[in-house]
Amino acid sequence: MPVGQAPRTGRRPVPAVRHQLSEMVASHVREAIMIGELRAPDYIRTEHLAAELGISATPVREALMILHSEGAVRWEPRRGFRVLPITAQDVADLFAVQAHIAGELAARAARALDDAEIERLQRIQTRLEAAARDRDAEQVDRLNHEIHRTINRSSASHRMTSLLSLTVHYVPLGFFGTIEGWAEASAHDHSAVFDALRAHDADAARDAMAEHIRHIGRLLIDHLKSHDVLSEPTSGNRPAHQT
Amino acid sequence: MPVGQAPRTGRRPVPAVRHQLSEMVASHVREAIMIGELRAPDYIRTEHLAAELGISATPVREALMILHSEGAVRWEPRRGFRVLPITAQDVADLFAVQAHIAGELAARAARALDDAEIERLQRIQTRLEAAARDRDAEQVDRLNHEIHRTINRSSASHRMTSLLSLTVHYVPLGFFGTIEGWAEASAHDHSAVFDALRAHDADAARDAMAEHIRHIGRLLIDHLKSHDVLSEPTSGNRPAHQT
DNA sequence: TGTCGGCGGATTCTATAGAATATTGCACCG
DNA sequence: CGGTGCAATATTCTATAGAATCCGCCGACA
Numbered sequence: 402m403p404v405g406q407a408p409r410t411g412r413r414p415v416p417a418v419r420h421q422l423s424e425m426v427a428s429h430v431r432e433a434i435m436i437g438e439l440r441a442p443d444y445i446r447t448e449h450l451a452a453e454l455g456i457s458a459t460p461v462r463e464a465l466m467i468l469h470s471e472g473a474v475r476w477e478p479r480r481g482f483r484v485l486p487i488t489a490q491d492v493a494d495l496f497a498v499q500a501h502i503a504g505e506l507a508a509r510a511a512r513a514l515d516d517a518e519i520e521r522l523q524r525i526q527t528r529l530e531a532a533a534r535d536r537d538a539e540q541v542d543r544l545n546h547e548i549h550r551t552i553n554r555s556s557a558s559h560r561m562t563s564l565l566s567l568t569v570h571y572v573p574l575g576f577f578g579t580i581e582g583w584a585e586a587s588a589h590d591h592s593a594v595f596d597a598l599r600a601h602d603a604d605a606a607r608d609a610m611a612e613h614i615r616h617i618g619r620l621l622i623d624h625l626k627s628h629d630v631l632s633e634p635t636s637g638n639r640p641a642h643q644t
Numbered sequence: 645m646p647v648g649q650a651p652r653t654g655r656r657p658v659p660a661v662r663h664q665l666s667e668m669v670a671s672h673v674r675e676a677i678m679i680g681e682l683r684a685p686d687y688i689r690t691e692h693l694a695a696e697l698g699i700s701a702t703p704v705r706e707a708l709m710i711l712h713s714e715g716a717v718r719w720e721p722r723r724g725f726r727v728l729p730i731t732a733q734d735v736a737d738l739f740a741v742q743a744h745i746a747g748e749l750a751a752r753a754a755r756a757l758d759d760a761e762i763e764r765l766q767r768i769q770t771r772l773e774a775a776a777r778d779r780d781a782e783q784v785d786r787l788n789h790e791i792h793r794t795i796n797r798s799s800a801s802h803r804m805t806s807l808l809s810l811t812v813h814y815v816p817l818g819f820f821g822t823i824e825g826w827a828e829a830s831a832h833d834h835s836a837v838f839d840a841l842r843a844h845d846a847d848a849a850r851d852a853m854a855e856h857i858r859h860i861g862r863l864l865i866d867h868l869k870s871h872d873v874l875s876e877p878t879s880g881n882r883p884a885h886q887t
Numbered sequence: 888t889g890t891c892g893g894c895g896g897a898t899t900c901t902a903t904a905g906a907a908t909a910t911t912g913c914a915c916c917g
Numbered sequence: 918c919g920g921t922g923c924a925a926t927a928t929t930c931t932a933t934a935g936a937a938t939c940c941g942c943c944g945a946c947a
Contacts (some may be wrong), residue, residue, distance in 0.1 A: 421721050457902045463709050470710045472806035478664050491803035498807055501744050560734035563715035564741055700932045
């Protein structure tokens with residue numbers, strides 16, 4: 402047992418227990434994969450990770466189940482969970498799908514949003530652009546989320562929204578703040594989306610949003626490339642699911 | 645405790661233990677939702693379901709985590725898991741996304757598959773058509789899976805394939821066999837896909853596959869409607885994820 | 888009468904134990 | 918020298934216990 406400080410009742414090593422451990426661990430692992438700390442064919446051992454985090458194996462296992470169904474790790478029953486490789490193609494595909502979904506939702510929002518809500522969004526966008534100029538990445542991240550969340554909720558398309566969040570979760574919260582050029586891109590691309598929303602032009606909104614997402618995807622690929630996180634495209638077969 | 649027969653070591657109530665309990669429970673719940681046994685705002689109580697299945701709460705909870713990230717149930721921390729409503733729009737959206745992904749994969753397959761593999765697929769398709777004529781739904785289901793699996797694997801696009809299986813999982817395995825007209829539709833639609841594959845025409849393959857999936861989606865909606873499984877479109881806000 | 892607060896039951900959530908299963912190293916045999 | 922069986926070890930996986938939290942109820946008090 403390397404660390405193994407078993408937390409007794411009443412005292413916890415984790416600071417604030419607002420979210421559940423499973424979610425926290427899932428985020429932790431997503432981030433570890435994203436920064437290349439956990440790499441392609443590694444097994445993630447539940448007990449080890451649990452000891453590292455000062456918790457028990459149960460929530461770790463739950464987190465890995467989630468990550469498995471998200472496609473970030475593969476579950477080999479009675480063997481363990483292992484990290485799946487990330488190729489540039491994978492990221493591009495993920496964002497292509499995300500662009501498709503987000504585009505459709507933006508199109509619906511263009512029909513559904515009334516002018517007052519668009520006005521409110523516009524004010525958030527103005528703040529976002531200011532934050533982008535100030536290089537306040539965290540603030541940009543927050544405002545960006547607020548904008549996308551509002552657009553998606555207005556579409557009232559629950560199922561599609563949940564598919565979207567699934568692809569969005571792939572990139573850990575706050576990660577974009579660390580990417581060169583992201584804040585500027587976000588500030589810039591949104592203006593085209595807003596033009597379309599104001600005109601209630603569904604097709605234009607779809608195109609603008611989709612292009613925005615693909616743009617972000619390209620930035621992410623560049624970032625991952627330069628940080629040597631991506632795997633080579635594998636010619637062989639390493640299916641993520643047995644389907 | 646209604647059932648509560650605690651399984652001692654060596655003997656299990658579940659027949660064959662090839663898959664893990666979590667997966668089995670997930671399938672079980674997916675099916676219960678699909679046939680309307682579990683309905684819209686119901687909570688799924690882990691201990692209750694565990695007792696019903698003669699297992700413990702841990703794998704049940706793991707299954708619900710998976711279903712949560714798939715978007716079938718909503719997790720309210722410290723409250724429980726509850727079934728999310730299914731509207732006709734939701735199913736249509738799900739299949740629209742699935743059509744987009746499967747179409748893209750078919751397009752890649754049209755470029756990647758060599759003639760020998762297409763020939764092999766064609767033989768499976770011939771058997772599928774025969775099975776469809778014989779009303780052997782189970783056999784159609786198997787062959788159908790084999791065809792789609794081959795097409796998807798040939799594309800070597802792991803990430804996109806895993807997104808696809810996520811949407812595919814929404815409908816439990818073998819469920820289509822119970823749907824009126826599905827076998828015929830499958831047999832019929834595939835022929836257009838095969839024409840495109842043989843011609844290595846990526847765009848035609850994309851269109852044919854997408855149309856096929858949307859067709860299946862329409863059949864599913866009709867089925868769910870006539871079995872009174874669908875919820876009314878909710879005007880209010882019931883977000884699946886907090887994003 | 889209406890509201891606040893605490894009490895009790897139900898449920899979630901994390902920790903932990905033990906059985907089942909996989910893996911590794913090594914001795915033994917061909 | 919190579920392969921095979923076996924024992925030791927590591928890990929997964931399910932069950933279970935107990936703490937934390939939530940919910941409804943009821944009585945006190947304004």
